[in-house]
Amino acid sequence: MPRGIGFQTAGVFLALTAVGMFADERSDVLTAACVSTGLSVLLLLAGTGLRLPRSGEAPAPDSPKGDEH
Incomplete structure (x- = not known):
């Protein structure tokens, strides 16, 4: 489960x-x-702030930015 989803759900x-x-x-x-x-x-x-990638951090594998073929 992605980071921050608990805060967003609450x-x-x-x-x-x-x-x-x-x-x-x-x-x-x-x-x-x-x-x-x-x-x-x-x-x-x-x-939402927890779900954003930090600078220098690789995007999550399930994000659209990670699917560069």
Whole structure:
């Protein structure tokens, strides 16, 4: 499994939870929904940052850049 996929998965599930909180207009969870949204964005960005190849590092074998025939 690629690096960072756990962070991205957690971010997606947290974003879906936040969307459910925003959809319920009668409840008082706006603050929790905003915090969940911010945390999900941070998790998604952290996961994406971990998946990017570092300078001088060879691309992963399953990436399109590694298939130069």
